Amino acid sequence: MFLTASNMAHYLLARGTIPPAVVVDGDFMVVEAGRRNRNYKIMRRDGSGLFVKQIKEVEPMAISTMQREAACYRMAQKPGYEALANLMPGFVDHDAARHCLTIALLPGGENLTEFHARKKIFPASVGKMLGTALGSYHQTLRSNTxxxxxxxxxxxxxxxxxxxxxxxxxxxxxLSGGVQKLGAIIRQYPDLQHNLTRLAQGWRYDSIIHGDMKWDNCVVYPGADGELSFRIIDWELVDYGDASWDIGAVLQAYLTSWIYSMPLHLDFNPASFVDKANFPLEGMYPAIHAFWRNYIQTAGIEKSQAPAYLLRCMEYGAARMVQTAFESLYYSPSMSNHAAILLQVSQNILRNPQQAATALLGFGGELQ
Known part of the structure; x- marks a missing residue:
């Protein structure tokens, strides 16, 4: 059975997820929120609710990622995984037969793409929150634990x-025309290909990682004390892998936000648009530096090892930026200007990560 707004109440009642009184009293509203999956928000008057996710098509990849995400939610309920549970919405139910996952709805939540666009700033407090949360999570989920x-x-x-x-x-x-063009450009640069292969060969298995860190998957919402709280959603690509992939993804998310705020229209001259970015990179430095400082502190990374680890995260972030370019072109018939800049910045970082850490992200002091 595929879920719809009309059969959702029946389904949740049958699963015992909601009491009958909720439906009888009319304290129940279903809002479709689909993207890759069949997603539904179940909202109640007091702001609480559920988020229900079901695969769109019964095919092996969709089934596999749903099972992986559900396994992660179940694992997070066990003793010793509290740092992971603190990063995830509350687990409610997994219906393996219908490939459906139900979690707690985050009242008043918005992802960081929406949050930054609304605020028009990148607060250091958010960078600190990200760094502390990810550092604690990685520190307690290292391979020996x-x-x-x-x-x-x-x-x-x-x-x-x-x-x-x-x-x-x-x-x-x-593949779309845009993605085909992206692949063709990458194959024109042997050094970029070499660096991607080198990063694949240097991949470590040292922690549970989210695998798809980006602003869309980071949700902030008002906590019980009125302060901003934070959760990570969409754990479909969760895996045992290299923690620097998650951290690099956050660093590139700041860079990507800067690049996409440049007005790169028909007159394509990137150098002339750096100063016209709606979100200047220097304005993100407090958030970026707060993220990194709080990450290495809570992750337990030795001060002597931090510079080398920063460069490693920069490199994996550059590779993640290539993936961001791919994602932006997935339905595009041609290469876009922003995707071209993403690819160029990625290549520049991989050519000289130390220079990029200093010139792009202002990390001169952290590399001493």
Whole structure:
């Protein structure tokens, strides 16, 4: 049975997820919120509610990622995984037969893409919150603290973008024109291909990672004390892998926000638009630096090891930026100006991560 707004009440009653009185009293509203999946928000008058996610099509990849996410939610309920549970919405139910996951709705929540666009700033307090949360999560989920039976739920996959230059030519007939062009450009730069291969070969298995860190998957909402609270959603790509992938993804998210705020229209001259960015990069420095300082502190990274680890995260962030370019072109018939800049910035970072950390992100002092 595929879920719809009209059969949602019946489904939740049958699963015992909501009491009959909620439906009888009319304290129940269903709002469709679909993207890749069949997503529904179940909202009540007091602001509480549920978020119900079901796969759109019964196909192996969708089933696999749903099972992986559900396994992560179940694992987070166990003793010793509190840092992970504190990053996730509350787990409610997993219906394996219908490939459906139900979690608690975050009242008043908005993702960081929406939050930054509304505020028109990148607060240092948000960077600090991100760094503290991810640092605590990675520190407690290092390989020596994980149970073998829990690790068996994860496929240990190296991110596909690190081999995209090798596979995109074969898959050209199934990709959009924009993605095909992206692959063709990457194949014109042997040093970029070499760096992506090098990062794939250097991949570590040292922590449970989210695998798809981006602003859309980071949700802030008012906590019980009125202060801003934070959760990460969409754990479909959760895996046992390299913690620097998550951290690099956050660093590139700031850079990507800067690039997409540039008015790169028909007159394509990137140098002339840096100063016209709606979100200047220097204005993000307090948030970026707060994120990094609080991450290394809570993750337990030694001060002597922090500079090298920052450069490692910068490199994996650059690779994640190539993936961001891919995602932006997924339905595009041609290459976009912003995707071209993402690719160029990624290549520049990989050519000289230390220079990029200083010139782009203002990390000169952290590299001493």
């Amino acid at each position: 994980l149970h073998a039976e829990d690790l068996s739920n994860f496929p240990r996959m190296v991110p596909w973008i690190l081999s995209f230059h090798q596979t995109s030519l074969v898959a050209n007939n199934t």
